[in-house]
Amino acid sequence: MKLLRDIWLVFGRYFWIFTHNPAWVVIGVVQPLLYLFLFAPLLKPLAATRGFPSGGAYNVFVPGLLVQLGLFGAAGVGFSLISELRIGVIERLRVTPVSRVALLLGRALRDVLTILLQSLILILLALPFGLSINVIGVVVVLALIALIGLLTASVAYAVALWTRSENSYAPIIFTSTLPILLLSGVLLPMGLAPSWLRNIALVNPLSYAVDAARAVFLGHLGDPSVVKGVVIMGVLCLISIVLGARAFGRAVA
Amino acid sequence: MAVGVVDAAIETHGLRRVFKTRKQVVEAVAGVDLTVRTGEIFGFLGPNGAGKTTTLRMLATLLPPTGGKATVAGCDLLTQPDQVRKRIGYVSQAGGSDYEVVGRFELTFQGRLYGMTREAASKRAAELIEMLELEVCADRTVKTYSGGQKRRLDIGLGLVHDPKLLFLDEPTTGLDPQSRARVWDEVRRMHDRGTTVFLTTHYLDEADALCDRIAIIDYGKIVAEGTPEELKRAVAGDVVTLTVAGSSQAALDSLTDQPYVREASIEDGSVRLYVDRGEVAMPAILRQLDAAGLQLLTIGLHRPSLDDVFLRQTGRSLREVAA
Ligand SMILES: Nc1ncnc2c1ncn2[C@@H]1O[C@H](COP(=O)(O)OP(=O)(O)OP(=O)(O)O)[C@@H](O)[C@H]1O
Numbered sequence: 001m002k003l004l005r006d007i008w009l010v011f012g013r014y015f016w017i018f019t020h021n022p023a024w025v026v027i028g029v030v031q032p033l034l035y036l037f038l039f040a041p042l043l044k045p046l047a048a049t050r051g052f053p054s055g056g057a058y059n060v061f062v063p064g065l066l067v068q069l070g071l072f073g074a075a076g077v078g079f080s081l082i083s084e085l086r087i088g089v090i091e092r093l094r095v096t097p098v099s100r101v102a103l104l105l106g107r108a109l110r111d112v113l114t115i116l117l118q119s120l121i122l123i124l125l126a127l128p129f130g131l132s133i134n135v136i137g138v139v140v141v142l143a144l145i146a147l148i149g150l151l152t153a154s155v156a157y158a159v160a161l162w163t164r165s166e167n168s169y170a171p172i173i174f175t176s177t178l179p180i181l182l183l184s185g186v187l188l189p190m191g192l193a194p195s196w197l198r199n200i201a202l203v204n205p206l207s208y209a210v211d212a213a214r215a216v217f218l219g220h221l222g223d224p225s226v227v228k229g230v231v232i233m234g235v236l237c238l239i240s241i242v243l244g245a246r247a248f249g250r251a252v253a
Numbered sequence: 254m255a256v257g258v259v260d261a262a263i264e265t266h267g268l269r270r271v272f273k274t275r276k277q278v279v280e281a282v283a284g285v286d287l288t289v290r291t292g293e294i295f296g297f298l299g300p301n302g303a304g305k306t307t308t309l310r311m312l313a314t315l316l317p318p319t320g321g322k323a324t325v326a327g328c329d330l331l332t333q334p335d336q337v338r339k340r341i342g343y344v345s346q347a348g349g350s351d352y353e354v355v356g357r358f359e360l361t362f363q364g365r366l367y368g369m370t371r372e373a374a375s376k377r378a379a380e381l382i383e384m385l386e387l388e389v390c391a392d393r394t395v396k397t398y399s400g401g402q403k404r405r406l407d408i409g410l411g412l413v414h415d416p417k418l419l420f421l422d423e424p425t426t427g428l429d430p431q432s433r434a435r436v437w438d439e440v441r442r443m444h445d446r447g448t449t450v451f452l453t454t455h456y457l458d459e460a461d462a463l464c465d466r467i468a469i470i471d472y473g474k475i476v477a478e479g480t481p482e483e484l485k486r487a488v489a490g491d492v493v494t495l496t497v498a499g500s501s502q503a504a505l506d507s508l509t510d511q512p513y514v515r516e517a518s519i520e521d522g523s524v525r526l527y528v529d530r531g532e533v534a535m536p537a538i539l540r541q542l543d544a545a546g547l548q549l550l551t552i553g554l555h556r557p558s559l560d561d562v563f564l565r566q567t568g569r570s571l572r573e574v575a576a
């Protein structure tokens with residue numbers, strides 16, 4: 001009970017900050033739009049290539065874009081934490097009896113909420129271009145994106161608390177997210193990749209999330225890859241929350 | 254209220270903290286034994302890097318000690334950190350309020366973190382805003398605040414739940430004299446309401462004016478502890494400073510072995526003598542310098558300040574290190 005209340009309180013604070021400074025949300029929405037309008041048209045001719053999954057360019061591309069949004073949207077959240085560390089906000093919160101899990105989840109859920117908003121906007125805008133998906137599909141895919149966002153945000157906050165400086169945080173986060181992203185088949189399906197690359201992709205958890213999202217967008221909701229993707233993301237999410245909450249418990253900055 | 258019982262707000266035994274970085278191991282706090290009595294204003298004085306903040310952060314549950322034990326606000330620091338948190342307030346050296354957020358919002362939110370209802374928290378926020386005279390800026394974002402206003406808000410955030418024990422890490426550093434005086438007033442008012450205040454400072458005059466008792470920390474160790482008066486008394490009775498036309502060293506040499514001089518040194522080109530009774534020593538000093546053929550330029554007599562205490566205990570002048 002106290003935990004839920006604490007999460008709600010912390011979420012409320014960060015949501016307040018978010019609603020009072022929406023500038024970066026605009027940027028966050030513009031970015032996926034650029035992909036949608038400037039990159040997706042290139043896929044049309046590609047859709048006929050051997051190895052490219054059937055189902056239309058947008059139904060193949062948009063799920064990848066959403067996964068990317070979940071990953072990149074949450075990867076940068078540590079920056080704000082580092083500046084809060086510096087001005088003493090984190091110590092001020094840690095010295096209260098508030099739950100350490102809530103310190104993590106309250107703010108991570110705010111991040112997830114913004115990612116879900118962006119995702120929804122993206123899906124709606126892609127519909128007129130020929131994306132086809134039903135409501136259940138949207139719900140399932142948003143749940144998946146939420147898990148990716150929560151996982152990434154928890155890891156990002158933990159890394160921010162460990163490094164305590166933008167100069168170490170930025171290279172760690174960006175050099176690790178890029179290969180994870182590329183090897184997940186987000187941009188182009190791994191079906192097009194040579195076999196060695198496909199083998200590496202097998203150990204990349206994000207590949208399973210992308211597979212699951214694509215299956216949903218192809219209308220295969222009952223596909224085992226969907227359950228597999230959600231379960232893998234869910235388990236990693238729990239682990240990362242434990243890690244992140246522990247980092248909040250012992251931050252030494 | 255227990256009468257005649259001196260109960261401790263803080264008691265530490267051998268409190269230690271070692272920081273290990275890739276290049277070196279720093280023993281920031283090297284075995285601190287402290288007792289802070291309930292209801293007093295306790296000053297923690299020391300130069301940069303002495304270990305003040307590290308000690309405070311350990312006592313405020315923010316940093317696990319490497320060794321030692323402590324009782325804070327009646328609870329064991331190591332086994333009951335949650336109980337400690339409910340009872341203490343802590344205002345860090347960096348402050349604690351967020352520039353993007355409105356002051357009143359922060360105060361209310363902070364109250365909610367301590368379990369208050371929305372109504373109780375906003376009532377308490379209004380109270381604090383009035384008490385700390387923040388009415389003019391309470392409904393603006395913190396980035397528009399003056400230095401003194403921000404500092405008062407930071408302190409307010411530590412006071413939301415009316416803690417029995419308040420930690421203030423350098424509450425007046427970087428403030429203009431007027432804002433400083435207001436923070437002092439605030440600390441005194443808390444004291445009058447029965448709050449125990451544990452504050453750190455670089456400023457001797459601050460410790461002298463504000464604190465009931467003081468501990469001086471240097472290189473992670475307590476080098477002196479007591480009331481400002483006691484500490485000053487521990488230094489020789491009076492301090493005589495003088496300058497001569499010629500070499501200060503020659504003046505020092507001729508005076509240092511005189512029976513009435515307890516200790517002598519050169520500070521900023523002037524000779525500094527610790528003597529038992531200044532009014533007796535002065536004529537003797539004049540005669541001695543005359544005999545040595547040294548021409549006296551200036552001479553002054555003053556009661557020892559905490560700076561003298563610090564100089565005696567650490568071999569350094571606090572003014573130098575704090576500059
Ligand atoms: N996280 C850390 N990692 C490594 N060393 C640290 C860390 N925090 C503090 N130290 C070191 O511990 C020592 C004591 O630092 P502390 O911050 O307690 O000093 P202080 O007395 O508060 O000084 P100041 O008056 O400058 O605030 C310093 O030598 C400092 O460099």
Ligand SMILES: [Mg+2]
Pocket residue numbers: 305306307346422
């Ligand atoms: Mg300090």
